[in-house]
Amino acid sequence: MKNRKWIFFLVFALVCVLVLILGHLAWGAEPAETLTLEKALEIAREANPLILASRARVDQARGKLIQAQAEGLPQAYATLGYQKLGERPETVALGPGGPVGIVPLGYEETWQAALNLSQVLYSGGSLSARTEAERLTVSARESERERTVQTVENGVRKAFYGLQRSLARLEVAKDALSLANEHLKQAEAFYRAGVVAQNEVLRVQVAVSTSRLNLIRAESAVKVAWRQLERVVGKSLEGQYAIPSGDSDVDAFPAFPDPLSRAMKRRPEMQGLESARQAALMTVRAARGQLLPQVGLSASASVADGDFFPSEKDDWSVSLFARFRLFDSGKVHGQVVEARGAAEELLYRLEDLKRQIALEVSSATVNLEGALQRVKVASDAVAQAEEDYRMALKRYQAQVGTNIDVLDARLSLVDARNSKIDAVAEARTAYGDLLFAMGEGNSVGQKEAAR
Template structure:
């Protein structure tokens, strides 16, 4: 009776375990597949660096709009209260008397207009400088976006690499356990010595340690990908199986010339040069004539709200600063020096771009060539391991032959995984070095 109760309890536990496992499998099947395109889309929506760069562009946009305000009339309303020690009076020469010149207590309401009609190019060049700075900020935003995409794709491919290596480690562990069973069977029948069993058990432990390391590598790669994207992914998405085929390699004719044409950093530096030159012109214009229109309509008296004195005035002023202590000249020289700095940085960046494109191109070619060699190596290693096992089963080969063949097979499979994902990453690096959108990596 007691055994029957135990049986029922075990059956119920097994039933719940099966239902839980089935539920987990269904949840895993319902999760969306995390592809390269999806991970880039998620990064675009959630990465804080992209949001920060967008705000940087907004700042440049605000500065540009603020600079344009100098080209428009400035309209203001004012209400003034003034208290004097005594009522203001002026002498009247012919009569020798005095005339009242205002109020002891004055309330004054006015509507004024200021409009810079002509600035000798100071305002126009200042606005052009801010517009170029805005274009430079947009170009820099594009490059930051490409950098984030590059990091995201590299993290994604490294995660898939780690999963592929985990599959290799698990397969090697299974092969080692199967071989252990064979060696133990030989030992029980007195065919082999105890030391061979011990040697394979050590090999099984080593394979288990390698599997644990590979599983930890997958978890670390998940964390790196989530950091690059900016949002949690592991519990919400399922990854497709690691790639086992040769990736498509993009064909880019003359990538060096193309990179010099489209790299956003070069465009940003060019905008910075032109913006600095415009600032220099704006500074030089500060010492040239300016024409200002001022208009005011006001009412004033000694009561609140004033209404007794109602008047208006219009002024047209031509201003020419012959000498400002060298301030405008210093600003012009500073702006020209800044432009020259950006020009030198541009030349250095061109050399850096040539290096980046060259390295990425060579890495891609090397990784692509390694795939064919590694695939042949895996095929040969698998056949060598099969033959080593067969010879050992027939007792015409040694246990060492099997162990060596399995190590060679493990290394061959690992190198194939590295070659495949090195090609993926090198392809991404080449597109990034040229300045092309990384979303074309899978096209």
């Protein structure tokens, strides 16, 4: 008997300790941070591989610009050399009567140190044009980077709204299962009272099973939506952040009086292609500059000795030279034709881009208008479906309505709620597409996204 009391006491003590530990862990655990759209965009700008790659391309262009600038600046080189000969170079000194001695011409072991300087004085405008071309190329790469950031931001918006939609549909699936279970309890109570036949209970049980299947699908859709958001953001998010489900209503979006003109002014591709075209024209000037005289200055100083560090024999020289291209078999002409063709190609691409922007802005505007109309219709449908389900359930409870009426009304209610969730998400996505088509960053759409 005493052993049983001790065992009971030990079990009770262990349970108390376990409860205290779990309570402490639960109290000390920090809640998951809420992931807002702004936070997701901030993470994407720092972790998305495409954005990082676009920054690397800008760095490459800047490196080429530095190289082009360096070609027109002074160049200095220092050299240090060592030479060993089989024998010391020497010659015979001749006098009036014949050889009079041996004259050394150098060292058997020679150390030499030299400093060389060079500077381009005139390049026919080739170096300045090449430098300007590289500067314009940097501007084009920066425009590409900006558009890449906008593309990623638009992808983040779509994935974020898609996740909110999946979470909202999950809530609808849970509510639908709860309503189905309540209906099943009512049907079973009627069956036990002998009011309805067993087939009505079976039909409701099938509806409950269907609701559970829909719940499983909704949970899977949420997991997939998390993966999609993580893919575009470039970082793992699930478990570290919590995200609220999508709102059921959409307020009015900020309007733009002339979205097409705004897009033509703000799209980075327009600026990028124009910079690339100007760079090609500068390349034409750089190629033509090679036909003009190339003037340069070089200077050198050296010391040589048989011992290290050399200091005995010193020498220096200064040279001024001019180089003329007399004949190159059409090499420069080919470079001019190539650069001019590139500039012409970019001009045509710029014209095609204008048409593409007009199409994107028009499509985004139409899609936004249609999405807002669907939100209004879906909102009315939800209100009607809720009232229809309430009436069908009341009639069934009063035994003046059928079981099928309740099942159909609940199915219509679930469809209406899901349709409204989809319409809201599509409206926000359509507005994001309009911002993207106009070349706007996320700053314009943050107020709407925060709603």
